[in-house]
Amino acid sequence: MRELTQVKRGRTTTSRIDPGEYACRALVSQLADVWVEYHHKAALKNSDRYLGAVRSFAKFLGPYLTALGLNPADARLDTDHIDLAEAVYAWENDLLGQFPENSSQPWQLSRSLLGLVHHRAERDARVPEKLRKRAAAPPTLRKATGEPLDEFSNSERLALKGAAQDDLRTLEKRLARGRELLEAGKDPREFGWKELPNLVWAARHRLLTMDELRVHLPAHAKRWPQELREARPADSGALGGFYGLLRGVHALLFPQELDLHPFRVLLLLAMLDCTTEELHALRVPDLEFSDQGVRIVQTKNRADRVRADYHVADQPLEKGEVPGELAYEGRGDWDEERGHLPAPEEMGPRHGHQSLLQRVAARCLGPSRRDAGQPVLLVG
Numbered sequence: 001m002r003e004l005t006q007v008k009r010g011r012t013t014t015s016r017i018d019p020g021e022y023a024c025r026a027l028v029s030q031l032a033d034v035w036v037e038y039h040h041k042a043a044l045k046n047s048d049r050y051l052g053a054v055r056s057f058a059k060f061l062g063p064y065l066t067a068l069g070l071n072p073a074d075a076r077l078d079t080d081h082i083d084l085a086e087a088v089y090a091w092e093n094d095l096l097g098q099f100p101e102n103s104s105q106p107w108q109l110s111r112s113l114l115g116l117v118h119h120r121a122e123r124d125a126r127v128p129e130k131l132r133k134r135a136a137a138p139p140t141l142r143k144a145t146g147e148p149l150d151e152f153s154n155s156e157r158l159a160l161k162g163a164a165q166d167d168l169r170t171l172e173k174r175l176a177r178g179r180e181l182l183e184a185g186k187d188p189r190e191f192g193w194k195e196l197p198n199l200v201w202a203a204r205h206r207l208l209t210m211d212e213l214r215v216h217l218p219a220h221a222k223r224w225p226q227e228l229r230e231a232r233p234a235d236s237g238a239l240g241g242f243y244g245l246l247r248g249v250h251a252l253l254f255p256q257e258l259d260l261h262p263f264r265v266l267l268l269l270a271m272l273d274c275t276t277e278e279l280h281a282l283r284v285p286d287l288e289f290s291d292q293g294v295r296i297v298q299t300k301n302r303a304d305r306v307r308a309d310y311h312v313a314d315q316p317l318e319k320g321e322v323p324g325e326l327a328y329e330g331r332g333d334w335d336e337e338r339g340h341l342p343a344p345e346e347m348g349p350r351h352g353h354q355s356l357l358q359r360v361a362a363r364c365l366g367p368s369r370r371d372a373g374q375p376v377l378l379v380g
Contacts, residue, residue: 002032004039006046015051023062023072027084028054030077034116053112060091077117078126085134088113092140110139161269164262171259178252193217196227196249203249213242221245267296274309275300 003016017035019028031054039047064087065072075082088110095106117135121127127135152160178200185201192198193216202208221229221241231248233239239247247256264279278298288295297308 002029002036004036004047004051006039006048008046015048017051017054022058024058024065024075026073027061027075027077028058030120031058031113031116034120038116038119049108050112050116053109054116056095056109057088057091057113060094061087064090077120077131078124080128080130083130084117084128085130088134089140095141104143107139107141107143110141114139157269160265164265164269167259167262171255171262174252175255181252188216194225194228196225196231199228199231199245199249200252203253208246208249210242210246213245217242217245274298 001016001018003014005012005014007013017028017032019025019032022028032051035047035050035054038044038050061075062072065075065082070082075084075087077084091113092106092110095109099105114135114137117127117131121132121135181197181200182204185195185197185199185204187205188195188198188202188207193202193212199208202212217224217228221232224245228245229235231252232241232244233248233251234244238244250256267279267282268274278300281299282296286297286299288297293310295308295310297306299306
């Protein structure tokens with residue numbers, strides 16, 4: 001019996017294989033020894049896929065050799081009495097019928113078994129040359145790849161665009177309401193902490209903290225005024241209490257990270273050749289506005305490439321699009337003064353790490369990752 005103790009997700013488990021359960025007992029013993037040795041030498045956290053490959057091959061090999069009139073007990077890695085290279089080919093073909101067409105499991109099992117044989121061949125000169133070459137070669141099975149997604153149809157692209165634009169309109173209305181509340185708000189230290197405009201005023205002047213809310217508001221949200229309960233992102237859970245109120249009030253003044261997603265969708269729809277890296281590397285200095293449109297500078301650091309796309313504002317309507325869809329009620333004059341965002345310690349002890357709002361500000365307003373002295377190539 002070969003056993004191996006592993007730690008999986010914090011739990012200690014024991015994997016084992018009994019060579020006596022298989023007709024090719026000697027071969028299973030050798031492969032099991034290689035499995036244990038390779039696990040320790042390669043410092044693997046989980047080597048169950050190698051054990052699964054040994055079991056699968058051993059289960060196939062017994063009936064396969066018997067059908068050929070050969071004795072499975074003669075199968076060994078260090079002799080050529082049995083042509084194991086041909087047996088591996090036959091096993092790979094058998095695996096194809098055991099799993100679905102797009103499964104990666106046959107490739108994974110073959111790759112794992114060949115890896116063990118190759119590990120033994122590097123340390124044992126008695127391994128036959130044919131088997132040695134077979135183990136050094138890649139599996140004959142093709143690694144399954146995911147089915148490529150079809151390109152969005154024009155109607156689907158319009159639906160994505162419309163949903164993103166609706167999200168932006170909602171954002172504009174939320175920030176517009178925040179500006180109105182800010183104008184009506186007063187210092188809560190003098191006029192009270194139970195009115196939403198005063199909390200918005202306090203958030204804008206960096207006075208709104210978890211400690212202040214706990215001191216001046218009832219412990220249970222059901223005893224808060226209605227407008228404060230409605231400002232929370234959720235009625236229960238982590239966002240149903242003081243932290244949820246803090247998040248909700250700041251959301252009236254500053255865009256949050258989720259608010260960036262509709263911008264990403266619209267940018268990807270407008271820039272068909274834009275990569276994820278170029279999209280997430282965008283900074284405010286990369287945008288150049290003019291009366292005719294906007295120039296977006298895209299940087300791909302790994303390819304050492306800088307390029308720019310110019311998007312004209314007055315473009316012909318797409319099929320299915322009607323005039324007025326791009327009209328926004330908001331003014332887009334978001335508060336961009338980073339100095340008024342809450343400091344990490346103001347988010348409370350549970351959220352003392354870099355806050356969500358600060359990460360948004362760093363992403364939207366932080367300096368470009370390009371060196372200031374590096375020339376920007378504007379193409380197109």
